[in-house]
Amino acid sequence: MSRPTILTVDDDEQVSAALSRDLKRQYGGQYRVMAATSGAEALSLLGSLALRGEPVALIVTDQRMPQMTGVELLAKAREDAPDAKALLLTAYADTDVAIVAINEIGLDYYLLKPWDPPQERLFPVVDDLLGDWQRAHPEVTSDLRIVGDRWSDRAHELKTFLARNHVPYQWYDVERDDEGRRLYDLAGSSAEDLPLVLPPDAEPLRSPAVRELAAALHLHTDARHALYDVCIVGAGPAGLAAGVYAASEGLRTVIVEREAPGGQAGQSAAIENYLGFPRGLSGSDLAQRALAQVSRFGAELVLARDVSGLEQRGPARALLLDGADAIEARSVVLATGVSYRRLDVDGIDRLQGRGVYYGANASDAAQCSDDVVYVVGGANSAGQAALNLARFAKQVVLVVRGPALAATMSSYLVNRITAADNVTVRCDSEVLEAAGDGHLETLTIRNRVTDEAEEVPASWLFIFIGATPRTGWLDAGIACDERGFVLTGPDLAGLSDPPMWPLARPPLPLETSMPGVFAAGDVRLESMKRVASAVGDGAMSIYLTHRYLAMT
Incomplete structure (x- = not known):
């Protein structure tokens, strides 16, 4: 398949040339950048690309053009490029038009002209839009293939893991797709081998466990250091926020996640009431943005590992992992979140x-x-x-x-x-x-x-x-209420039965019954159960972690 296209549209030839030049320098290795100087010319190019079956990833257009405005062009472009991301370049006086276009034609983003310097104003926006487009079109960007039965619980588990970890793949139903049957036969497979995972640079994986798949894709499944300043359990909004603040403030940080970044919120198709995103964003997009921040500041992420226990080892806290491994840290943030309550009916x-x-x-x-x-x-x-x-x-x-x-x-x-x-x-x-x-x-x-x-x-x-807290792995060392939500700070006051608060000082606001262990987000009793409050909890937990570490 040919490279996906980025189409620029501006009636000013000098501006058009400058915009195309900037985009080619940054994205020309992966994308073909084409330019048009009118709405009619742009629609003609889009029609030609559609006839050839060539994908269009992004349309960047000026708003103020004669004969056809940028918003009018983007509305008509949906016929031939329905999945293309839309970026409108506009003057300050036209921002009201752009905001209306978000609701009426699904405009993805608007950017005030001029966009100089592009490294600060243009490229970060385009990076996000192209990243979203790539994740929605894995067939254009991926060589990883999975062959299986669409009713297989193991296949669904693997596909969910890949999707939530932003690993593109191609799916072939062995019963419905000729290519799926061909790959199945070529690999000499049997029904017990399904789902069959075919990485581009490794031997076929036959009905692999999630951890095995993660290792084959070179995702990190083991911690790199013997001791950390803080270990965060769970990579939902609270855990990722804690990771960003901890790593950015110089703490040696590791995040352990059993499934994928984003937690329950990461599965949401749209989060529309999160501050700063007027058009809303998907849970997957929010998790991807947060993960990029976590990585930028140097926090480690350990994937596909279950935490099975928590021990106090002198001044350190030890997280016990499946497979008999352990991670030791001077402090811990519990951000395991919640899972959906089970429906108890026959079948x-x-x-x-x-x-x-x-x-x-x-x-x-x-x-x-x-x-x-x-x-x-x-x-x-x-x-x-x-x-x-x-x-x-x-x-x-x-x-x-x-x-x-x-x-x-x-x-x-x-x-x-x-x-x-x-x-x-x-x-x-x-x-x-x-x-x-x-x-x-x-x-x-x-x-x-x-x-x-x-x-x-x-x-x-x-x-x-409804929600059930993911605290079944905690022992009596961490006090929880009758439903399993973790008690913190003032909620520990007056606790008469073991485990009791062991120190003379009162617990810090998000501190659990084990000193140096904090709880953040939905897993905490009386939390608000909203993405924004979970992010706030994660940030506050690191502020309190600093206070705890200063005492020890």
Whole structure:
């Protein structure tokens, strides 16, 4: 496949030449940069590229052009380049137009002219837009291939791990794709080998564990040092924020993550109420940006490792990992977050990973193309998932226990769900049973008011029904409430049963019952359960870590 195209549009030939020159110098190795000096010429070029099946990654256009404005061009360009990212160059007087275009035509970003120096003003914006485009188009950028059965729980686990770690791949269904069958036969595979993972520079991996896959992709699965200033458990918003602040302030920092950066928030198709992003951003995008900051400041990230215990070893704290390894640190931040509460009905556990899933990645939506999809839950996470799935699914049915969405979901989501033609809401309803031979085939849904039950055909069920803290691995050394949320600071006051606070000084605000161990984000009792508050917790935990280290 030819290089993806970046198209620039400006009616001023000198400005057009300067813009193309800057973009070619920075991106010419990976992208073909083409220039047009009018909207009509740009549409003609886009039509030619579409006929040849050549991808367009980014359109950068001036707003003030004769005959056709930049916004008008971008609206028409959707016909031939629907997936291209859109960047509008505009004067300060046109910012209102640009903001309206965010909602009306899906403008990705607007930038005030002039863009000099490009290293500070233009390239960071283009880097983000091209990064988003690449992650959405792995077939253009990846040689990693996976062959498997779409109803395989192991295949879903591996694809989720890759997607959430921003590793592009190509998926081939062994039953549906001729290329999948060819690769399966070529590798001399058997059913037990599926999913078959074919890295570009290594031997085939046959039904690998996540850690094995991570190692084959040269992702870090082991810590590099014997002792750290701070070890952060969990790479959700709280853990990543803690990592940025700790590493930027000179602390030797390691983050241990069992799955992928972003935590539960990383699976969100859209976070629209996070300060500073008027168009919103995906959880994946937020995690990628935060991870880039973490890496820039030098924090380590250890992936695909479960933490199984926490020990106090003199002045150090030891995190016990699966495989008998341990990481020692002078302080610890627990940012393990929460997982979705289990749906306790017949058939769910047996079919998990085979049509039944807890949560949904933004990338899960494409596999539901033209199907009927059921989503259980009435909070924001369920609403965002329903809208994302509706982009591909024939119909999305939202199953809600309560009498209305307004009590549990933000109004902007309720309005969008109500306006969506292919989203149906079944209030006062619950799933009674899931059934199927090898994968989900039917659901039984009961109306909680009339007590009437109905069996419906279904291949996909995504569950969003509340949060359970990821603290099952902690022993009695860390005090938790009856639901498993970690007690910190003032919540430890008056604790009469072991474990009791062991020191004469009072615990610091986010400090747990083990001195030097802090809790941040959703895992902490009485946390706000919002991305912004988790980020704040992560930052505050490092401020408190500095205070603790100064005492020891």
